[in-house]
Amino acid sequence: MSFLHYVRAFRGIVWRELLRFLQQRERFFAALVRPLIWLIIFAAGFRAALGISIIPPYETYITYDVYITPGLLAMIQLFNGMQSSLSMVYDREMGSMRVLLTTPLPRWFLLVARLFAGVLVSLFQVYAFLAVAWLCGVELPPWGYLVALPALILTGMMFGALGMLLSSTIKQLENFAGIMNFVIFPMFFASSALYPLWKMREGSLTLYYICFYNPFTWAVELIRFSFYMKMNWEALAVVAGCTVVFLALSVWAYDPSRGIQQRKAAPAAAG
Amino acid sequence: MQKETAKDGGARTPVLSVKDVSYWYGAKQALDDVSFDVYSGKVTALLGPNGAGKTTLFSLITRLFDAPTGRIEIDGRAAADWGFKALGPLGVVFQQPTLDLDLTVKQNLRYFASLRGLKRKEADERMDRALSALNMKERIGERVRSLNGGHRRRVEIARALLHSPKLLLLDEPTIGLDDPTRAAIVRHIHELARTDNIGVLWATHLFDEIEPDDDLVVLSKGRVVARGEAKAVVAETGAKDLGEAFRRLIVGDAEEDVAV
Numbered sequence: 001m002s003f004l005h006y007v008r009a010f011r012g013i014v015w016r017e018l019l020r021f022l023q024q025r026e027r028f029f030a031a032l033v034r035p036l037i038w039l040i041i042f043a044a045g046f047r048a049a050l051g052i053s054i055i056p057p058y059e060t061y062i063t064y065d066v067y068i069t070p071g072l073l074a075m076i077q078l079f080n081g082m083q084s085s086l087s088m089v090y091d092r093e094m095g096s097m098r099v100l101l102t103t104p105l106p107r108w109f110l111l112v113a114r115l116f117a118g119v120l121v122s123l124f125q126v127y128a129f130l131a132v133a134w135l136c137g138v139e140l141p142p143w144g145y146l147v148a149l150p151a152l153i154l155t156g157m158m159f160g161a162l163g164m165l166l167s168s169t170i171k172q173l174e175n176f177a178g179i180m181n182f183v184i185f186p187m188f189f190a191s192s193a194l195y196p197l198w199k200m201r202e203g204s205l206t207l208y209y210i211c212f213y214n215p216f217t218w219a220v221e222l223i224r225f226s227f228y229m230k231m232n233w234e235a236l237a238v239v240a241g242c243t244v245v246f247l248a249l250s251v252w253a254y255d256p257s258r259g260i261q262q263r264k265a266a267p268a269a270a271g
Numbered sequence: 272m273q274k275e276t277a278k279d280g281g282a283r284t285p286v287l288s289v290k291d292v293s294y295w296y297g298a299k300q301a302l303d304d305v306s307f308d309v310y311s312g313k314v315t316a317l318l319g320p321n322g323a324g325k326t327t328l329f330s331l332i333t334r335l336f337d338a339p340t341g342r343i344e345i346d347g348r349a350a351a352d353w354g355f356k357a358l359g360p361l362g363v364v365f366q367q368p369t370l371d372l373d374l375t376v377k378q379n380l381r382y383f384a385s386l387r388g389l390k391r392k393e394a395d396e397r398m399d400r401a402l403s404a405l406n407m408k409e410r411i412g413e414r415v416r417s418l419n420g421g422h423r424r425r426v427e428i429a430r431a432l433l434h435s436p437k438l439l440l441l442d443e444p445t446i447g448l449d450d451p452t453r454a455a456i457v458r459h460i461h462e463l464a465r466t467d468n469i470g471v472l473w474a475t476h477l478f479d480e481i482e483p484d485d486d487l488v489v490l491s492k493g494r495v496v497a498r499g500e501a502k503a504v505v506a507e508t509g510a511k512d513l514g515e516a517f518r519r520l521i522v523g524d525a526e527e528d529v530a531v
Contacts, residue, residue, distance in 0.1 A: 005388030012385025016371070016378075023373050095367035102333045103386040104358040 009105055010113045017117035020087070021124070031079060031125040032132065035072035039133055043068050055196055057228035065138050069130075070224035071193025073152065074216060076129055077122045078159045078187060082180050084118035085163030085170075093173050101254070108251045115164060115247070119156035126152055144227035151226035155219040158239050161246035162215075168253035191217040215242045284347050286311050286360070286438045286470035287332065292341030294327055300493055301327045305341070307488045307498050309438065309470045314461055316481040316501065317474040318517060319490035325474040326366060328490075329442045332472075333363055346437055362436030364427045364444045366474075372416040376407070376426050379415060380433060387434040394433065401429035405459065421452035428456065432463070439463075439471045445480065453480070461485075478513045491521040 021027065043065035091097040100110055130145065166183065170176055190210045192200075197217070201208040211217050218238035225232040285308035294302040302324045309315040319325050331338045334350065334357065343350040350357035370379050377398065384394030402408040405425040415423060424444055431439060441460065445453040457480045464471045473480065481487060483502040488495055497504050497520050501513060510516035 002388065008385045008388050008390075012382050015385070016374070016382045019374060019378060020371070094372075095365055095369035096371050098333075098335065098363075098365055098367075099369050099383060100386070101335060102358050102361065102363055104355050105386070106355055 006105065006109065009103065009110075010116075013100075013110070013113040014117040014120060017114070017121060021121045027083065028125065028128075031076055031083075032129055034079065035076055035129055036132060036136075038068065038072055038075075039065055039138065040136060055198070057225045057230040057232075059228075065133075065136075066140070067196075068194060069133060069138055069140065070227060071188075071191065071220045072133075073126050073129065073223055074155060074159075074191075074193060074220045075184075075188055076125050077152070077156045077219075078184055078216065080118060080122035080125060080156070081159030081161075081163035082166070082184060083163075084114075084121075084160055085167035086173075086176050086180070088114070088164065088167040089170050089173050089176055092167075107254055111164060111251055111254060112247070115157060115160040118160040118163070119153055122156045122160075123149075123152060140227050141229065143229060147229050148223060148226040151222045154236075154239055154243065155223060158215065158219060158243040158246065161243050161250055164250040165246050165253065168250060187214060187216040190214050191220055193217075193220050215239065218242075283310055285309055285344075286346055287472060288342075288344040289328070289332070290342040290344070292328070292331065292338050292343060294324075294331060294338060294340075294493075302331075302493045305490070305493070305495050307495060309472045310486070311437065311470045312464055312468045313486055314464050314471040314473055314482070315486040315488060317472060317488050317490060318476065318478075318481065319474075320476055320521065322492075323490040324493040325490060326442060327493075329363075329365070329440060329474060332440060333361065334358060360437040362431035362434065362439045362469075364424075364431050364439075364441045366442040366444075366446060368423055368427070370415045370423055370426060370430075373414065375412055375414050376402070376418070377411045379426065380430055383430045384433055389434060397433050397435075398429070401432050402426075405429050421448050421456075424448060424452075424456065428459070435467075437470060439469050441471065441473045443474050443476070445475070445477065453477075478517065481513060489517060489520050496520045 046064050088097065091100070100114070101107065103110060127145075130140075162183075166179060170179055188194075190207065191214050192211060193216070197208060197211055200211050215238060218235040221232050222235035222239050225235065287309035289308070290306050292302055292305045293300065305324070305328065307315070317325055317328070330336055332343055332345075332350070334355070337351065345353070345357045346360045348357065371382070374382070380398045380402075381391075381394060384391075384398070389397070398411070399408060402411060405428060407422060407425050407429060410418065410422060410426075415426065418426070428441075428444065431441075439460070445456055448456070460471060460473065461482060463469060473485075475481070481501050483500070483505075485501045487497070487499060487501040487504050489497040489504070497507070497516075499507070504520075505511075505513055505516045508516040508519050510519055
């Protein structure tokens with residue numbers, strides 16, 4: 001297999017995902033509306049109730065809507081990661097996953113290409129949301145929009161890899177909604193997306209530790225710091241580490257000789 | 272490697288060789304010491320009732336999962352050693368439809384062509400040829416969702432042929448199709464095997480899809496109960512036709528699953 005084969009296959013996988021995304025306009029609007037409700041309604045209500053002290057990376061007082069914006073960006077990416085995983089379960093149920101998995105290329109490459117395609121879709125959603133948020137008065141440092149891009153790619157990869165791992169464990173499409181709710185909402189609420197960790201600590205030490213060990217928290221912090229052109233090395237290490245672990249487990253799960261796909265195929269492939 | 276003597280006296284290497292392959296789903300054995308060969312230019316029918324192990328065998332050949340015992344050779348090389356590259360010479364039409372319903376015929380084929388590393392121009396030319404041969408060229412811009420079952424199957428066959436495979440695997444590709452469509456697909460595949468020198472493994476439980484000169488492997492409860500040219504298998508069993516031969520071969524097995 002030549003290098004060009006890899007390039008063409010990668011381009012093909014990304015192109016297919018983008019085509020599917022463009023055809024699912026409802027998905028795009030849903031991805032925008034969800035965080036906008038949080039930003040416009042929730043943040044407006046809590047702006048008066050919650051005071052955010054000056055904590056890194058902020059150097060001055062900020063409004064609550066500015067504070068929760070990185071969390072909402074991570075939420076968009078988490079939803080997109082789960083959506084990609086739903087799409088993988090759907091592809092598996094509909095059979096089109098077989099076309100991908102019988103391609104003469106390494107399975108890790110196919111999964112990474114698929115993952116990257118999902119990240120690209122999430123970036124469209126993220127920047128569309130940022131544009132609307134800007135129109136609503138949420139202003140972040142201008143260079144931050146560009147500097148945060150690598151961080152957004154990495155966090156998108158982490159959530160995509162998590163979704164991919166989940167997709168390998170879900171047997172039926174019908175089970176997906178339950179799993180999504182079970183993953184998305186605890187991850188989002190038990191994180192620093194809505195409140196800073198120090199504020200959590202004041203309320204409950206247990207909750208603080210739950211938030212502290214939640215990878216979503218670190219994804220939010222990585223995005224938050226990068227928008228202010230600062231590096232949170234701890235967050236980078238956690239997000240990069242989780243991405244590698246989730247991806248390795250996904251590749252293992254989709255491996256033809258060792259993974260759980262094989263065990264799951266049993267009833268379907270008995271013909 | 273098992274070889275067959277060709278009509279011109281030379282030895283032919285099988286394009287697919289399955290040797291002593293067994294497979295279990297937990298405690299249930301799905302395949303028991305299955306061995307057979309598929310040769311270029313010939314259709315090999317894998318005949319068996321539902322649950323005989325045909326789809327399991329296809330999943331092993333296509334490396335959707337690995338065979339724990341036995342050996343599968345594709346184009347003369349062991350699939351287990353060759354890894355994902357073993358999938359290169361394969362064109363596959365799965366029993367379950369695998370087209371993306373929301374994409375057009377062209378988009379589906381282009382996607383597949385890119386997975387196979389074909390250049391855009393080359394892919395478009397091959398696409399035109401393959402679709403023309405199946406009378407589907409005028410449907411190239413339509414969404415797959417708007418096509419009927421027969422047309423979708425034709426697109427899947429065209430897709431499986433895009434990269435000029437040496438071995439075409441068809442897992443009950445005519446399921447759910449009307450008789451004229453079925454007959455047209457059967458005719459086309461046989462023609463293709465002859466003209467393009469492709470080895471075809473055709474899993475089916477329908478006797479009328481098998482021609483007398485086809486190679487035949489009869490699978491029942493995961494075991495090969497007969498193999499050879501279809502007409503020879505019929506003669507050996509002393510039956511008057513393939514249907515009767517099959518019933519004799521799988522006596523006691525799931526006869527009710529077999530249709531004429």
